[in-house]
Amino acid sequence: MSTPSxxxxxxxxxxxxxxxxxDSDAHDRLRRGIHPDEISARWPVVGDPIEWDGRMLRPVTFVAEAPPGHEVMIHLNGVTDAHREDIAPALMEHVGAGRHALTYLLPAELRVSYRFAADPVLPRDAGRTRxxxxxxxxxxxxxxxNSETLLNPLGARSSVLTMPEAPRHPGWESPGAGDLPITTVPLPSRHPATVVHGDPSRVLVLFDGEWWERLGVASALAYRGGPLTVLVPSGSLAERAALLPHPERLLPYLAEELVPAVAEAIGGWDAARTVVAGQxxxxxxxxxxxxxxxxxxxTAIVQSGSFHFRAGQTERPPAGQxxxxxxxxxxxxxxxxxxxxAGTEEPGMLPAASAFTDAVQAAGGDASLRVFTGGHDFAWWRIGLFDALDAFDAL
Incomplete structure (x- = not known):
């Protein structure tokens, strides 16, 4: 049975x-030269709820330090991407002593990764080109x-802002909870897959496996008591783009290489108990x-799916395609x-996710859509993946 969004x-x-x-109290104190460590032991500083245009929001104050003469902007995943061609809304205020501050009003449900970018001059149209x-x-x-971080797909470390009412999952909050046995499975033409030997009653096939390995998914699965998981590597960004969205390449690879090799390693394959997931x-x-x-x-867990993809299209697709x-x-x-x-801060992907859900339902499938307050971001993808697995286990 389908469930509503x-x-x-x-x-x-x-x-x-x-x-x-x-403005905020923390921001004002920074302007007065008070050291950030005297203002709060935890940054960013999340203030008390205030009503704005009929909504309850929280002021969130960020502070960054940079060499003299540098400008600083904040890159909140998805949140500040919307104004790439004029980064002025993301520029932080210089408050003295090499410190820069900014306070945004944000929903209490937001979970988002972020970074600070500093340079003597940050072109205001920095995002006009790739x-x-x-x-x-x-x-x-x-x-x-901020001690909460993750590795992003470009291999760099990002910080994570977790607002007070943002969804959480204990599997991701207990690092080092234990280790599950791991097997490397060679494949004929591509990078080897990794099998994390969790509960064999269900199998999870997870694309972009090397990204998930860097995020510590094996430890998170151990804490959660998660399923046997097959981490399918994608290789370079170019290799990934040449494989994942193309059914004429992807599906033979899965059917003729991955599934037989993994089935031999785990003692068989049952599609009815297999969940495939990706972002x-x-x-x-x-x-x-x-x-x-x-x-x-x-069964599929589809996070921020690229449903705009059309084979042979080289130009950036229009929003909503x-x-x-x-x-x-x-x-x-x-x-x-x-x-x-999908995330609220994915303006093109959210409508496409809704369109896909409707199309599956019209074609006779079982589909549900859940929207998270966030961007195109592992910050909430981690939580959404485990929430979906929990829902399957409850059935």
Whole structure:
């Protein structure tokens, strides 16, 4: 049976496209030269709820330090991406002593990764080109006053802002809880897969496995008592883009290489107890697998799926575009189960996720959509993945 979309509050925007900027007690004290360590032991500082335009929001004050003469901007995943061609809404105020501060009004449900980027001059149109935005990523550094971090797909460390009402999962809050046995499975033409030997009553196939290894998924699965998990590596970003969204390459690879090799290592394969999961191109790959090859897996966890993808399209797709898979579902029948998730700060992907959910339901499948307050981000993908697994275990 399909379940309805679960709403989540988006980050409110000011007229300039950025989050609403306000003052706060912490921000004012920074202006008066008080050292951040005397203001709070934990940063960012989350203030008491205030009502703004009928909503209850929290002022969140960030502080960063930079060499003299440098400008500093904050890159909140998804939240400040919306104004790449004018980064002014993300520039922090110089408050003296090499410190820069900024206070945004943010929803209490937000969970988001962020970094600070500093340079003598930050071009206001830094994100007008891909190269310019990648330079911002290259300048970015984690917040040294925030101990909650993760490794992002570019291999750098980001800080995580977890607001008071943001979803959590204990599996990700107890690092070093234990280790599960791990097996490396060689594959004929691609990077070897890794099998984390959790509970064999259910199998999780997880795309972008090397990213999840860096995030510590084996330890998190050990704490949770998670399923036997197959971490499927994607290789370089170019290799990933050449495989995951293309069913004519992806599905033969899974059926002819991955599944036989892993089945031999774990003693068989049962599509009915197999869940395939991924994010972005990996989310699309999970959806493609269950839609087109249900003998591989009959359940998908699809996080921020790239449902805009159209083979052969080279230009950036327009916002709200739906691609090949959703179009194909209008002429197909499916029988699988799909847990679809997207973030409020993914303006193009959220409508496409809703369109995919509707298309699956119209084609006879079981689909639900859950929306998280966040961007295109492992900060909430980690939580959403484990929440979906918990829901399957409860059935």
């Amino acid at each position: 679960v709403p989540a509050p988006a980050v409110p925007r000011a007229a300039d496209g950025g989050p609403i900027r306000v 190269e310019g935005w990648l330079r911002i990523h290259g300048l970015g550094r984690a917040d040294p006053r 972005s191109f990996g989310g699309l790959a999970a959806a493609l697998t269950v839609c087109l090859r249900p003998e591989i897996a009959q 739906t691609g090949d898979l959703i179009e194909g579902l209008s002429r197909a029948r499916v029988s699988g189960r799909f847990v679809v998730q």
